[in-house]
Amino acid sequence: MTDARGSGGGGGRVAGVPAVRHHILTVLVENKAGVLARVAGLFSRRGYNIFSLAVAPTDDDRFSRLTIVVDVESAPLEQIVQQLDKLVNVVTISELAPSDAVQRELLLATVEAEPAARSQVIQLVGVFGGEVLDVGATRLTVMLAGPPDKLDGFEGLLETYEVVDLQRTGLVALPKIDREPPPRRRLSAVASAPVQVPAPTAG
Amino acid sequence: MQLTGAQALIKSLEMQGVEVMFGLPGGAILPVYDPILDSSIRHVLVRHEQGAGHMAEGYALATGRPGVAIVTSGPGATNIVTALSNAYMDSTPLVVVTGQVPTAAIGTDAFQECDITGVTMGITKHNWLVQSAQDIPDVVASAFHIATTGRPGPVLIDVPKDVSFAPMEWYWPDTLDLPGYRVPGPPGRGEIDAALALIAAAERPVIYAGGGLLKARAAEVLRAFAERTGFPVVTTLMARGVFPDSHPQCLGMPGMHGNYTAVTAMQRADLLIALGARFDDRVTGRVDAFAPDAKILHVDIDRAELHKVRHADVAIAGDCKVVIDALMRAAAPALRRADSVLASAWWEELRRTQREFPLHYEPADGPPVKPQMVVETLRDLSPEDTIVASGVGQHQMWASQYWRFDHPYTWVNSGGAGTMGFAVPAAIGAKVGRPDRTVWAIDGDGCFQMTAQELVTAAAERIPIKVAILNNAYLGMVRQWQEMFYGERYSEVYLSPDLPDYVKWAEAMGAVGIRAESPDEVAPAIEKANAIDDRPVVVDFRTDAFEKVYPMVPAGASNDDIVLHPAHDGRVR
Numbered sequence: 001m002t003d004a005r006g007s008g009g010g011g012g013r014v015a016g017v018p019a020v021r022h023h024i025l026t027v028l029v030e031n032k033a034g035v036l037a038r039v040a041g042l043f044s045r046r047g048y049n050i051f052s053l054a055v056a057p058t059d060d061d062r063f064s065r066l067t068i069v070v071d072v073e074s075a076p077l078e079q080i081v082q083q084l085d086k087l088v089n090v091v092t093i094s095e096l097a098p099s100d101a102v103q104r105e106l107l108l109a110t111v112e113a114e115p116a117a118r119s120q121v122i123q124l125v126g127v128f129g130g131e132v133l134d135v136g137a138t139r140l141t142v143m144l145a146g147p148p149d150k151l152d153g154f155e156g157l158l159e160t161y162e163v164v165d166l167q168r169t170g171l172v173a174l175p176k177i178d179r180e181p182p183p184r185r186r187l188s189a190v191a192s193a194p195v196q197v198p199a200p201t202a203g
Numbered sequence: 204m205q206l207t208g209a210q211a212l213i214k215s216l217e218m219q220g221v222e223v224m225f226g227l228p229g230g231a232i233l234p235v236y237d238p239i240l241d242s243s244i245r246h247v248l249v250r251h252e253q254g255a256g257h258m259a260e261g262y263a264l265a266t267g268r269p270g271v272a273i274v275t276s277g278p279g280a281t282n283i284v285t286a287l288s289n290a291y292m293d294s295t296p297l298v299v300v301t302g303q304v305p306t307a308a309i310g311t312d313a314f315q316e317c318d319i320t321g322v323t324m325g326i327t328k329h330n331w332l333v334q335s336a337q338d339i340p341d342v343v344a345s346a347f348h349i350a351t352t353g354r355p356g357p358v359l360i361d362v363p364k365d366v367s368f369a370p371m372e373w374y375w376p377d378t379l380d381l382p383g384y385r386v387p388g389p390p391g392r393g394e395i396d397a398a399l400a401l402i403a404a405a406e407r408p409v410i411y412a413g414g415g416l417l418k419a420r421a422a423e424v425l426r427a428f429a430e431r432t433g434f435p436v437v438t439t440l441m442a443r444g445v446f447p448d449s450h451p452q453c454l455g456m457p458g459m460h461g462n463y464t465a466v467t468a469m470q471r472a473d474l475l476i477a478l479g480a481r482f483d484d485r486v487t488g489r490v491d492a493f494a495p496d497a498k499i500l501h502v503d504i505d506r507a508e509l510h511k512v513r514h515a516d517v518a519i520a521g522d523c524k525v526v527i528d529a530l531m532r533a534a535a536p537a538l539r540r541a542d543s544v545l546a547s548a549w550w551e552e553l554r555r556t557q558r559e560f561p562l563h564y565e566p567a568d569g570p571p572v573k574p575q576m577v578v579e580t581l582r583d584l585s586p587e588d589t590i591v592a593s594g595v596g597q598h599q600m601w602a603s604q605y606w607r608f609d610h611p612y613t614w615v616n617s618g619g620a621g622t623m624g625f626a627v628p629a630a631i632g633a634k635v636g637r638p639d640r641t642v643w644a645i646d647g648d649g650c651f652q653m654t655a656q657e658l659v660t661a662a663a664e665r666i667p668i669k670v671a672i673l674n675n676a677y678l679g680m681v682r683q684w685q686e687m688f689y690g691e692r693y694s695e696v697y698l699s700p701d702l703p704d705y706v707k708w709a710e711a712m713g714a715v716g717i718r719a720e721s722p723d724e725v726a727p728a729i730e731k732a733n734a735i736d737d738r739p740v741v742v743d744f745r746t747d748a749f750e751k752v753y754p755m756v757p758a759g760a761s762n763d764d765i766v767l768h769p770a771h772d773g774r775v776r
C-alpha cells in the first residue's frame with residue numbers, strides 16, 4: 001500500500017522554513033491545460049502554502065514534472081498526496097526526503113554596484129562559483145545555481161550591496177544515486193495502461 | 204462519416220447507452236439541442252437546472268447507471284453546481300454537459316460566459332473543456348469511464364459553441380489514454396489474512412456498512428458475509444437498504460440520529476469492519492471519543508479514505524464486493540460459527556439494548572399529526588419495494604428511522620451535502636429510471652419550497668411521483684437546534700403552515716393535492732395517493748411542530764453523550 005509517512009524529518013533546509021516541516025514532492029502530470037490549478041487547489045483549499053513550485057516538460061512532451069516544496073505536517077501531507085494521486089491528470093507522485101535528494105535552485109540578482117564596489121561583487125560571485133550575466137554602468141546582474149542553503153548564504157552576503165531585483169526559481173530535485181533501499185519512495189504506480197472501452201451498449 | 208461536434212456528442216451519449224437526459228436549453232448549448240430531435244435518447248425538460256442535476260442523481264441512485272444532465276453556459280451551468288457538489292459528496296455517477304461561449308470569446312466576459320470548469324474543479328471527479336470537435340467521442344467515453352469506475356462521482360464536459368458547430372470525422376475509441384487514472388485491483392493474500400485474523404479475534408464486532416457497498420453492488424455478498432460470521436450490521440444514512448432492516452442481525456442506522464443500539468454498539472465494539480464507509484463526522488461524533496476500544500478493518504475503493512479520519516489496523520484499498528468475496532473464499536476455519544456468535548454475551552447485550560431503547564415517539568389521538576406516524580403509515584400502506592426520496596431536515600431523519608428498508612436502491616437521499624430541495628427532483632429522476640416502482644418523496648415544507656416547480660416537469664412528462672410534505676410550518680431541524688442549544692431563541696425558522704397553500708399549489712402545477720390534518724385522515728390520504736398513477740400527487744400532512752428527532756448526539760459531542768427521547772431518558776443504561 002502507498003504511504004507518504006516517514007520522510008518528514010529530513011535534513012535539508014530552505015530559507016526561513018524549519019526543516020522538520022519541509023517536504024519535497026515531485027509530481028509527474030499530463031501536460032494539459034488546468035493541471036496546475038487542480039494541483040494547487042488541493043493545497044489552497046486546506047489553507048496550506050506552497051513554498052516553491054517548479055514546472056517544466058519532461059523528455060516526453062506528453063508529461064510535465066512539478067517539484068513542489070511545501071510546508072505542512074506529515075499527516076496532512078499524506079492526505080494531500082492521496083488526494084493528488086486521485087487527480088486524473090496526475091501520473092505519479094514521489095516524496096523526496098531532503099537528505100536523500102540532490103537539490104538545485106537558480107538565483108538571479110541585479111545589484112547596484114558603483115565601479116568601486118563592482119569588483120567586490122564580481123569576486124563574491126567568483127567565490128561562490130556563480131556567473132556575471134549582465135553589466136551596466138552602475139549595475140550587475142549575477143547568477144548562482146546550487147543547493148538552496150548555498151543560495152541562502154549568497155543572498156545574505158549580497159544584501160551588503162543594494163539588491164535591485166532578486167529572483168529564485170524554487171528547487172528541483174532528483175534522488176541521490178546508489179542508495180539502498182532506493183531513497184525515492186514511489187507513492188503511486190507507474191502510468192496505467194490504456195483503458196479498454198467496453199463494447200457500445202446502444203446504437 | 205462527417206458529423207458536427209454536436210452530432211458527435213449526442214451519438215457518443217447513445218454509444219454509452221444513455222436512455223434519458225435531464226436538461227434545459229440556451230444559447231451556447233443550442234447546437235447540441237438540434238440533434239436531440241433525431242436521437243433515441245429521451246430528454247426531460249426541467250424548470251430549473253438544479254432540478255436537472257438532482258433528477259440525474261435520483262436516476263443514478265435508483266438504477267446504478269450514470270445520470271446525464273445537459274444545460275447551457277453561464278447561469279445554466281451555475282444552477283447545476285449544487286447538484287454537482289451533492290453528487291460529489293455522495294459519490295454518485297453523473298455526466299453533466301454544459302454549453303460554453305465560443306472558444307474565441309472565452310476569457311472576454313462574453314454574454315453568459317462562466318468559467319465552469321474552474322468553478323467545479325473541486326466538486327467534480329474530473330472535468331473537461333473540449334478544445335476540438337475531433338476530441339468529443341474520446342472525452343465522452345473517458346467521462347463515463349471516470350464517472351462510473353473506482354469511487355464513482357460527477358464529471359462535467361464543457362463544450363464551446365464553435366466546437367459544437369465544427370465538423371469532425373466520426374470514430375469510437377477502443378482505448379482511452381488515461382495514464383494517471385487507476386482503480387485498485389483485487390486484494391493481496393496478506394491483506395485478506397490480516398483481515399481474517401482481526402475477524403477471528405473479535406469478541407464485540409460490528410459491521411459498519413456504508414454507501415460504498417451500494418456502489419459496489421455488494422448487498423448480496425454483504426448478507427452472506429454477515430450470516431457467515433453472525434456479526435451485527437449497522438447501515439449508515441448512505442447505506443440504508445443495503446442490508447435488510449428486518450434482518451435479525453440489523454441494528455439500524457448509526458450516527459447523530461441513529462438508533463441507540465447502533466450507536467452504542469459501535470462505541471463498545473472491539474472490532475469495526477468498515478465497508479465502503481468513511482467515518483463521517485455525523486457517524487463518529489467527536490472523533491477522539493469514537494469507538495475507543497475498537498480495532499478497525501477498513502475496506503474502501505478510495506485509498507484516500509483509509510487512515511483519513513481514523514487509523515485502520517488493517518486497511519484494504521479495493522472494491523467492497525471483490526474484497527468481501529475474497530474474505531468469504533478464504534474464510535477460514537479460524538472463524539467461529541455464526542450460531543455461536545449469535546449466542547454470545549455480545550449479542551445478548553445488543554438484544555437487551557434493542558428491547559430497552561427502541562425508537563420512540565408519543566402517538567397522538569388528535570391533530571396535529573405525529574410525523575413519525577405518517578412515515579410508519581406510508582411504509583405500511585405502500586408496496587414493499589417502494590423507492591423513498593427525501594429532503595434534508597427532521598423529516599429526512601424520521602424517514603430513515605421509521606421506514607423499513609429491506610431492498611437496496613430504494614433510498615434516494617442527500618447525505619454528505621445535506622441539500623434541501625433534493626427530494627422532489629430526485630424522486631422524479633428515480634421514477635424515470637424505475638417506472639415500475641412506486642416512488643414517494645418524503646419532504647419538508649421548507650425543502651419543498653426550494654424545488655417544487657419540478658412537479659410541473661413531472662406533470663408535463665407524466666412522471667407520477669408522490670410527495671408527502673411533513674408540514675410542521677418550520678425549518679424544523681434548525682428549530683430543533685435552536686430549542687436545544689440556543690436556549691429556545693427561535694431565529695428565522697418559522698414558515699407558516701398555510702402560506703403557501705400546498706394543495707392549491709399542487710393543483711396549479713398539474714398534480715393532485717390532498718390535505719391530512721388529523722391522525723385519522725392519514726391512512727385515507729395515503730391510500731388515495733397510492734391509487735393515483737397518471738399524475739403526481741402531493742399530500743400536505745399537518746404535523747406537530749414541536750416534535751424533535753431522537754436519539755441525538757449533539758454536534759461535537761461524544762457518541763457516549765447520546766440524548767434519548769425524554770420518555771427513555773433517566774433510565775439506567
Ligand SMILES: Cc1ncc(C[n+]2csc(CCOP(=O)(O)OP(=O)(O)O)c2C)c(N)n1
Pocket residue numbers: 594595596597598599621622623624646647648649650651673675677678679680681
Ligand atoms: C440548501 C440548504 N439550505 C440550508 C440548509 C440548512 N438546513 C438544514 S435542515 C433545514 C430545515 C429544513 O426544513 P424543512 O424542509 O421544513 O424540514 P424539517 O426539518 O422541518 O423536517 C435547514 C434550513 C440546508 N441543509 N440546505
Ligand SMILES: [Mg+2]
Pocket residue numbers: 647648649673674675676677678679
Ligand atoms: Mg419543516
